[in-house]
Amino acid sequence: MIREPVVAGQFYPADPAALLREIQSYLPPPEPPLPAKALIAPHAGYMYSGPVAGAVYRAVRPALRAIVLGPNHTGRGVPLSLSPDGEWRTPLGAVAVDNDLNERLQKECPDLQLDKSAHAYEHSLEVQLPFLQVVAPGIRFSGICVGTADYSALERLGHALARVIRSVDDPVLMVCSSDMTHYESAEVASHKDRMAIEKIEQVDARGLYRIVIDEDISMCGFAPAVSALTACRDLGASAGHLIRYANSGDVSGDYKRVVGYAGLAIV
Numbered sequence: 630m631i632r633e634p635v636v637a638g639q640f641y642p643a644d645p646a647a648l649l650r651e652i653q654s655y656l657p658p659p660e661p662p663l664p665a666k667a668l669i670a671p672h673a674g675y676m677y678s679g680p681v682a683g684a685v686y687r688a689v690r691p692a693l694r695a696i697v698l699g700p701n702h703t704g705r706g707v708p709l710s711l712s713p714d715g716e717w718r719t720p721l722g723a724v725a726v727d728n729d730l731n732e733r734l735q736k737e738c739p740d741l742q743l744d745k746s747a748h749a750y751e752h753s754l755e756v757q758l759p760f761l762q763v764v765a766p767g768i769r770f771s772g773i774c775v776g777t778a779d780y781s782a783l784e785r786l787g788h789a790l791a792r793v794i795r796s797v798d799d800p801v802l803m804v805c806s807s808d809m810t811h812y813e814s815a816e817v818a819s820h821k822d823r824m825a826i827e828k829i830e831q832v833d834a835r836g837l838y839r840i841v842i843d844e845d846i847s848m849c850g851f852a853p854a855v856s857a858l859t860a861c862r863d864l865g866a867s868a869g870h871l872i873r874y875a876n877s878g879d880v881s882g883d884y885k886r887v888v889g890y891a892g893l894a895i896v
Contacts (some may be wrong), residue, residue, distance in 0.1 A: 655683025685892030700752030706747025787859025807850020
């Protein structure tokens with residue numbers, strides 16, 4: 630499968646040189662990187678969420694293999710959709726699908742099904758790839774589009790992710806793509822997002838699941854985050870670190886209806 634970019638020129642520049650310059654502008658000066666097992670990064674248009682994404686990508690130790698998980702905004706495809714073998718293209722070039730990781734994921738998690746339809750128009754994974762190409766040139770990845778909120782299925786996926794990562798010799802970074810609260814005031818969004826962030830900092834997958842549902846937090850990628858946190862706990866992670874938080878009002882000036890963005894590293 631060759632997956633062409635669908636939001637280049639909308640969420641981020643379609644021109645390679647302009648895209649590279651923009652991403653580099655979001656990457657702060659390097660500091661000693663965190664040995665993260667996973668990160669959570671936003672997936673809005675770069676002008677809004679790019680500084681948060683850049684901060685968290687710079688904060689973690691890069692890896693040349695990744696499992697990228699994102700929500701299913703389009704409703705297409707099966708509940709747990711694994712991008713088929715091939716490559717995804719961005720203005721910065723092609724990113725190869727990691728065939729070995731795909732095979733291991735399918736073996737360990739029968740719920741996962743190869744399905745290109747869920748990925749065809751979904752932006753949440755696509756917008757992560759240019760950042761990964763810049764911080765880890767030559768990276769390969771497996772892409773999972775999560776279209777279910779069933780806790781048992783998310784937990785099974787999380788345990789399978791951990792088993793797969795343990796089974797390979799190379800470091801594998803999990804990348805969870807999610808924005809936070811949508812279209813509430815900055816004050817309300819900050820309050821709700823703080824509750825979700827606290828559960829991520831505690832590496833508490835079930836706690837995140839419950840708080841999102843009970844408090845009506847419109848974190849679009851909470852389901853993939855539940856799976857990633859489950860895997861992180863299995864892999865020995867003990868804490869999540871908030872690297873940066875912002876909202877769309879910081880750019881638009883409209884703080885009455887914002888989208889929240891959080892960049893977190895789980896170590």
